[in-house]
Amino acid sequence: xxxxxxxxxxxxxxxxxxxxxxxxxxxxxxxxxxxxxxxxxxxxxxxxxxxxxxxxxxxxxxxxxxxxxxxxxxxxxxxxxxxxxxxxxxxxxxxxxxxxxxxxxxxxxxxxxxxxxxxxxxxxxxxxxxxxxxxxxxxxxxxxxxxxxxxxxxxxxxxxxxxxxxxxxxxxxxxxxxxxxxxxxxxxxxxxxxxxxxxxxxxxxxxxxxxxxxxxxxxxxxxxxxxxxxxxxxxxxxxxxxxxxxxxxxxxxxxxxxxxxxxxxxxxxxxxxxxxxxxxxxxxxxxxxxxxxxxxxxxxxxxxxxxxxxxxxxxxxxxxxxxxxxxxxxxxxxxxxxxxxxxxxxxxxxxxxxxxxxxxxxxxxxxxxxxxxxxxxxxxxxxxxxxxxxxxxxxxxxxxxxxxxxxxxxxxxxxxxxxxxxxxxxxxxxxxxxxxxxxxxxxxxxxxxxxxxxxxxxxxxxxxxxxxxxxxxxxxxxxxxxxxxxxxxxxxxxxxxxxxxxxxxxxxxxxxxxxxxxxxxxxxxxxxxxxxxxxxxxxxxxxxxxxxxxxxxxxxxxxxxxxxxxxxxxxxxxxxxxxxxxxxxxxxxxxxxxxxxxxxx
Numbered sequence: 001x002x003x004x005x006x007x008x009x010x011x012x013x014x015x016x017x018x019x020x021x022x023x024x025x026x027x028x029x030x031x032x033x034x035x036x037x038x039x040x041x042x043x044x045x046x047x048x049x050x051x052x053x054x055x056x057x058x059x060x061x062x063x064x065x066x067x068x069x070x071x072x073x074x075x076x077x078x079x080x081x082x083x084x085x086x087x088x089x090x091x092x093x094x095x096x097x098x099x100x101x102x103x104x105x106x107x108x109x110x111x112x113x114x115x116x117x118x119x120x121x122x123x124x125x126x127x128x129x130x131x132x133x134x135x136x137x138x139x140x141x142x143x144x145x146x147x148x149x150x151x152x153x154x155x156x157x158x159x160x161x162x163x164x165x166x167x168x169x170x171x172x173x174x175x176x177x178x179x180x181x182x183x184x185x186x187x188x189x190x191x192x193x194x195x196x197x198x199x200x201x202x203x204x205x206x207x208x209x210x211x212x213x214x215x216x217x218x219x220x221x222x223x224x225x226x227x228x229x230x231x232x233x234x235x236x237x238x239x240x241x242x243x244x245x246x247x248x249x250x251x252x253x254x255x256x257x258x259x260x261x262x263x264x265x266x267x268x269x270x271x272x273x274x275x276x277x278x279x280x281x282x283x284x285x286x287x288x289x290x291x292x293x294x295x296x297x298x299x300x301x302x303x304x305x306x307x308x309x310x311x312x313x314x315x316x317x318x319x320x321x322x323x324x325x326x327x328x329x330x331x332x333x334x335x336x337x338x339x340x341x342x343x344x345x346x347x348x349x350x351x352x353x354x355x356x357x358x359x360x361x362x363x364x365x366x367x368x369x370x371x372x373x374x375x376x377x378x379x380x381x382x383x384x385x386x387x388x389x390x391x392x393x394x395x396x397x398x399x400x401x402x403x404x405x406x407x408x409x410x411x412x413x414x415x416x417x418x419x420x421x422x423x424x425x426x427x428x429x430x431x432x433x434x435x436x437x438x439x440x441x442x443x444x445x446x447x448x449x450x451x452x453x454x455x456x457x458x459x460x461x462x463x464x465x466x467x468x469x470x471x472x473x474x475x476x477x478x479x480x481x482x483x484x485x486x487x488x489x490x491x492x493x494x495x496x497x498x499x500x501x502x503x504x505x506x507x508x509x510x511x512x513x514x515x516x517x518x519x520x521x522x523x524x525x526x527x528x529x530x531x532x533x534x535x536x537x538x539x540x541x542x543x544x545x546x547x548x549x550x551x552x553x554x555x556x557x558x559x560x561x562x563x564x565x566x567x568x569x570x571x572x573x574x575x576x577x578x579x580x581x582x583x584x585x586x587x588x589x590x591x592x593x594x595x596x597x598x599x600x601x
Contacts (some may be wrong), residue, residue, distance in 0.1 A: 038078025
């Protein structure tokens with residue numbers, strides 16, 4: 001008596017304190033909170049049981065049993081709520097059982113005479129070793145049936161919940177925890193009935209039967225500790241692997257606690273932003289590290305992610321303390337609470353400076369190749385362009401000589417001189433236009449995508465190649481649809497593509513009879529988003545094996561060709577967001593098609 005009941009009380013309070021601590025630190029608080037309530041209640045029942053054993057006064061025993069209504073009600077609620085946390089069973093059974101069991105205790109507590117179990121006499125029993133204790137003789141009150149009905153309903157609920165949990169695959173928990181709770185209710189009520197009816201002369205053992213539940217929960221807690229330790233080891237190993245992979249890939253991890261406005265960043269992430277390890281980082285400090293031109297874009301990306309519409313994706317420049325900058329590619333995702341409020345954003349960073357530099361170098365190289373392609377193409381047009389320049393220059397010379405002769409007359413014809421000067425100005429402008437077109441094509445420049453009438457581009461290229469086509473005896477047909485909308489493109493680069501395709505088409509006609517040499521250039525609206533430009537010839541077409549290689553660098557079918565014109569042309573069209581393809585015409589010859597996006601799409 002002096003040792004056993006205090007040990008049971010201590011065991012209940014110890015396990016209760018453990019589960020209370022877990023309840024404050026775990027997101028699933030309900031199971032631990034209910035078990036804490038049940039364990040504290042059984043500890044109270046144990047104290048009252050020991051007091052009943054030691055009392056020799058009937059009124060004091062009656063008062064103790066009246067006060068036992070409080071921990072008994074708490075125990076019923078705690079144990080039933082804990083079983084409810086299984087997520088199985090019929091809720092109405094649990095609610096009805098708890099209600100009846102708790103309601104039955106209330107009248108006993110507020111009444112001078114216990115209405116569930118009323119002690120009418122005390123018997124002193126001599127136990128082992130000559131120790132005596134009191135055993136009350138109980139007369140069942142009017143609410144005893146209600147309490148018993150509540151207990152039976154709770155047993156039915158626990159059994160039903162355990163069976164359902166067993167079927168779901170939680171067999172160990174159903175057998176150990178569910179079985180121990182059912183055993184506790186059955187054994188405690190059976191032993192209490194035998195004591196109160198006088199069939200056995202033993203103390204109340206309600207708190208002792210709860211040891212089965214304590215042992216089951218201790219077993220579960222030990223299992224959880226073991227699994228947590230194993231999970232901790234696995235997590236540590238996973239973190240080491242992740243850290244090794246992150247360092248190898250130069251990735252940085254970050255987490256933003258939105259409510260507290262605190263950003264945790266890994267060592268790699270801090271090094272990417274050139275932020276000391278000891279400095280606390282808030283969202284304002286993060287924005288300060290960004291390049292001024294990129295801040296608005298990053299803020300818009302963060303706002304979109306916080307609204308829940310998209311994940312966070314952004315690429316921006318970070319200004320370093322030495323004045324340099326670094327390109328960062330950031331990805332993240334926002335976590336929301338039950339009310340849809342953003343609480344946490346976590347993500348990963350990657351240094352893309354090397355890739356950006358490579359892209360810039362590649363763009364520079366493409367520009368150089370495109371420039372070389374223009375120079376090579378215009379080299380082929382040199383004689384024809386010289387002929388086209390000779391025409392206005394020769395006309396200017398003849399008109400100047402005629403004007404000189406008129407001025408030698410005593411009375412020069414002024415009207416004739418005015419006409420000659422007008423012809424000289426017109427021819428000069430024509431020569432200037434030819435030279436300007438040559439200068440624009442020879443100039444090294446970047447692609448500038450602007451709204452552009454495609455018909456003007458085709459007409460300008462036609463003016464450049466017209467003399468060459470006449471020299472080759474090629475019939476060059478040009479057509480642009482009258483309702484053709486502007487496209488997004490760079491005038492000079494698109495002129496280069498057309499020059500390459502038209503000159504290639506005329507080269508393909510070298511072996512054709514003079515009367516059959518025809519090149520057709522057309523521009524039509526394909527749909528609501530694209531304009532399609534085609535260059536077709538009436539030559540022999542592309543060899544079947546050449547269609548797969550025609551756009552490869554250095555692949556050529558011409559004796560003096562470099563094999564760079566078509567690859568450069570495809571690169572330029574793809575830089576405009578379009579597509580360049582080649583195919584053979586059924587009636588003979590080859591056709592090249594490329595698409596350009598409309599300016600308003």
